Amino acid sequence: MTEVLGKDISQWVKEFPKIDTLMKNEKTDWFNPQVKPAEEGIKHVGLTRADIEDARDRLKRWAPYLAQVFPDAQRTAGILESPVVCVPNFQEKLQSHFGIEIPGQLWAKLDSHLPISGSIKARGGVYEVLKHAEEIALEAGLITLEDDYRKLDSAQARELFSGYKVAVGSTGNLGLSIGIMSAQLGFQAFVHMSADARQWKKDKLRSHGVTVVEYESDYSVAVAEGRKQSESDPTMYFVDDENSTSLFLGYAVSGARLAGQFQAYDVRIDADHPLIAYLPCGVGGGPGGVAFGLKSVFGDNVRCIFAEPTHCPSMMLGVMTGEHDALAVQDFGIDNVTAADGLACGRPSAFVGRHMQYLIDGYYTVEDPEMYRLVALLAGSEDLRIEPSSATAFAGPAHLLGESAREYRERTGLTDERLANAIHLGWVTGGNMVPAEEMDSYIAKGESYM
Numbered sequence: 001m002t003e004v005l006g007k008d009i010s011q012w013v014k015e016f017p018k019i020d021t022l023m024k025n026e027k028t029d030w031f032n033p034q035v036k037p038a039e040e041g042i043k044h045v046g047l048t049r050a051d052i053e054d055a056r057d058r059l060k061r062w063a064p065y066l067a068q069v070f071p072d073a074q075r076t077a078g079i080l081e082s083p084v085v086c087v088p089n090f091q092e093k094l095q096s097h098f099g100i101e102i103p104g105q106l107w108a109k110l111d112s113h114l115p116i117s118g119s120i121k122a123r124g125g126v127y128e129v130l131k132h133a134e135e136i137a138l139e140a141g142l143i144t145l146e147d148d149y150r151k152l153d154s155a156q157a158r159e160l161f162s163g164y165k166v167a168v169g170s171t172g173n174l175g176l177s178i179g180i181m182s183a184q185l186g187f188q189a190f191v192h193m194s195a196d197a198r199q200w201k202k203d204k205l206r207s208h209g210v211t212v213v214e215y216e217s218d219y220s221v222a223v224a225e226g227r228k229q230s231e232s233d234p235t236m237y238f239v240d241d242e243n244s245t246s247l248f249l250g251y252a253v254s255g256a257r258l259a260g261q262f263q264a265y266d267v268r269i270d271a272d273h274p275l276i277a278y279l280p281c282g283v284g285g286g287p288g289g290v291a292f293g294l295k296s297v298f299g300d301n302v303r304c305i306f307a308e309p310t311h312c313p314s315m316m317l318g319v320m321t322g323e324h325d326a327l328a329v330q331d332f333g334i335d336n337v338t339a340a341d342g343l344a345c346g347r348p349s350a351f352v353g354r355h356m357q358y359l360i361d362g363y364y365t366v367e368d369p370e371m372y373r374l375v376a377l378l379a380g381s382e383d384l385r386i387e388p389s390s391a392t393a394f395a396g397p398a399h400l401l402g403e404s405a406r407e408y409r410e411r412t413g414l415t416d417e418r419l420a421n422a423i424h425l426g427w428v429t430g431g432n433m434v435p436a437e438e439m440d441s442y443i444a445k446g447e448s449y450m
Contacts, residue, residue, distance in 0.1 A: 125177030127250025158186030169223030251289025278396030376446025
């Protein structure tokens with residue numbers, strides 16, 4: 001570990017002192033000095049609001065099919081959406097836990113309760129598979145855009161799709177959404193999973209007829225091997241979590257829907273009532289897409305902050321240095337071993353890091369014991385049970401309100417008056433499908449760390 005991209009480690013630390021803290025696996029934060037006004041930042045992304053609307057329309061076309069084949073999607077008529085709930089009891093617990101006052105209200109966006117795969121990945125993962133299936137079915141003349149897509153729940157459609165393969169590399173939740181959706185349609189599904197993926201997720205995939213390929217290495221190797229497999233097989237479609245704009249747009253649809261949910265609760269989001277979204281970040285596709293959707297709807301009235309494990313701060317490292325996916329945490333001796341399996345991505349998304357760098361306000365890291373404590377506090381106060389990865393979202397207010405963020409708050413106009421009216425939103429990325437005994441162990445571990 002002497003040189004990284006031609007520079008000695010000591011040179012990196014001199015240029016970016018925060019790297020020393022990252023290398024020690026200590027919690028920290030970094031607020032982006034290059035964040036730009038929403039309209040300017042959106043132009044840099046290379047996608048538009050019309051692209052989000054196109055994705056939203058496609059999901060609407062598929063909704064009758066999803067409601068027919070997935071019982072847990074029936075209550076929302078096949079629209080894959082999750083509740084947003086206010087969590088005042090948890091807010092009180094967090095104030096005591098962090099020793100601070102959290103002005104405004106604390107809410108939770110429960111993507112942990114999304115149909116099909118019980119995680120945020122049901123947004124992007126399911127969407128990309130549906131987009132691919134739609135293209136095949138249209139080309140084969142099996143449907144038109146005006147048809148009722150329930151006709152694709154047929155032996156004829158499954159026979160068509162069975163001639164094609166879908167593959168993905170995953171630490172777990174993306175694999176669940178891609179694998180379950182692909183298998184349901186009739187595709188031959190392959191999920192390449194890293195060593196840190198949970199066993200129950202592998203078992204669930206196999207129960208749906210998905211081929212799970214396991215690796216002793218981490219996420220990046222699983223992705224690379226999946227990509228390699230697809231390159232040699234013209235019938236195989238590879239879902240590229242590191243670079244896919246389809247995944248990204250599937251996540252982005254959430255922005256307009258969240259606006260509607262808040263409107264239904266008479267929750268105002270404007271310059272005097274800012275929305276602060278705390279988004280757990282792995283490779284970056286999910287939180288990046290959600291942030292794009294939020295910025296497209298709320299503009300500068302929303303601030304998006306990414307959460308990462310102390311043992312895998314890949315997006316912070318990439319954006320802070322400007323090197324993005326040219327760097328991996330392992331280059332600096334950071335082991336990428338964390339309880340937040342869904343966030344264990346040592347190299348960040350090239351697309352998200354580069355294209356969203358002016359729209360993400362900040363980044364912070366969370367230690368594994370703290371994740372478990374937050375899991376236990378949320379379960380005890382609100383009876384909501386979430387994965388350790390998801391719990392990173394709720395460490396956000398302490399970082400935003402801390403001394404290290406003072407310059408950022410002043411620069412962005414987050415005055416005490418505005419923060420008093422703020423909506424703090426923790427994006428709960430997964431947890432509803434975790435087996436009860438495993439969830440109980442998370443909570444018990446969190447209580448032992450109190």
